[in-house]
Amino acid sequence: MKPSIPKGTRDFLPAEVRRRDYIFDVIRKHFRRFGYQPIETPVMENLSTLTGKYGEEGDKLLFKVLNNGDFLGKANAEDLAAKDSGKVLSSISKRGLRYDLTVPFARYVVMHQNDLAFPFKRYAIMPVWRADRPQKGRYQEFYQCDADVVGSDSLLNEAELTQLLDGVFHELGLKAVIRLNNRKILAGLAEIAGMADNMMDMTIAIDKLDKIGWDKVAEELTNRGAAAGALEVIKSFLDANSLESVAPLLATSEVGKQGIAELQEVFDLVASQPTNNRIEFDVTLARGLNYYTGAIWEVAVDTDAPGQENIKMGSIAGGGRYADLTAIFGMKDMPGVGISFGAERIYDVLEELDAFPADASEDLQYLILCLDEETLHHGFGLVSRLRARGVHVDLYPKAAKMKKMMKYADQRGVPKVVIIGSREAESGEYSVKTMASGEQETMREEEL
Secondary structure (H helix, E strand, O other), X not given: OOOOOOOOOOOOOHXXXXXXXXXXXHHHHHHHHOOOEEOOOOOXXXXXXXXXXXXXXXXXXXXEEEOOOOHXXXXXXXXXHOOOHHHHHHHHEEEEEOOOOHHHHHHXXXXXXXXXXXXXXXXXXXXXXXXXXXXXXXXXXXXXXXXXXXXXXXXXXXXXXXXXXXXXXXXXXXXXXXXXXXXXXXXXXXXXXXXXXXHHHXXXXXXXXHHHHHHHHHXXXXXXXXXXXXXXXXXXXXXXXXXXXXXXXXXXOHHHHHHHHHHHHHHHXXXXXXXXXXXXXXXXXXXXXOOOOOEEEEEXXXXXXXXXXXXXXXXXXXXXEEOOHHHHHOOOOOOEEEEEEEHHHHHHHHHHHOOOOOOOOOOOOEEEEEOOHHHHHHHHHHHHHHHHOOOOEEEOOOOOOHHHHHHHHHHHOOOEEEEEOHHHHHHOEEEEEEOOOOOEEEEEOOOO
8 A cells, every 4th residue: 555644744754843843832932921821622523613703714724533333324315315514414423623722712712711811822833624625835734823802802912913924924034014994984894885784794705805806806896796886886895905095985884983093002012122024904904814903014025125026925924813713602892813823834834934043953962973882882971971960962773884873863953973983982082973964073072
């Protein structure tokens, strides 16, 4: 049998795992610096927890898990005979792989509300699964790195999360564009366009603008019930490029004006402190997830920055505010807001830019090579003592030809090798070779 893995998944070599860990470590460090606490939730959730939270498109991308045992034995025979997959599915699958980390977090908050102090700030770095069509930058299994705060409606949280996004990408060496909008602004647009009852349909269509263009968006809006007059209103709105130019268009919408005021306060707070990346208002940013009710973010690589002009990648982070997500699970008045980093896309961009630090893929400081069997015991003692002192070191497990051992060291990407023969073992002064330059020096154990 030829070995293979499912579409949309990937294996990672050791150097790749270390580079991914570098990304996770940077993000985790910033999460902790901002006061976020780690939690974990199961890989699987009940489908009743997941469905209806991600919009019409999202529900189609849920991976379902078959019930244990004879799952077909409990399926309705008429539904099976009719090949009605929707009805059959409800009887043979009660669980699904998590689609994101936010809905499981809302469920978690409700179940553990008596154990948490509110406002509660949490972070999670875990894999999620989506039955999406695999392509560059889009996988069916991928990691999300989320930070959320629940139990507070303060706009300081939005400003803080914007700073967090800015700080992470700055440390990773990526120039980014952090775009913001507010769902209340979009609700105001739906109101003045006569689509208040079809706001989700409108935002789902608008969210595709950068992918399919206005003509296709207009066609989809028409199919979803938008009249010709509504299309004109929406088009003029999407052509606006600042809060100042949007405000007059929403002069008759109270919810729209509230969204503008909230977003302006966030921009004012962020502008009061230094930042490293472009932070912009984007009226076309809609994000089609059902549960967002306030601020929304989307982050992309800044292709205007030197060296990044040729990067073609979708969003590398995003998020938003949600007012009533926990209410679905029976807990009202628990507003929240959060962001998520797309680790897989960030990895692909850093790799394309060759922007990983030189030591991000290194796991060893030294590899010890023994020239004969008699010195192997000495080498074993040395490596044991160095490890006890926190040095990352390994021992080639037998005396072999130098060419073979050096080839192994090169394949491992070891920066330095320690060469031990009988003379070195007796004197305690070891030959240390730097692999990149070929330079050689003598060092004692305490110097190592």
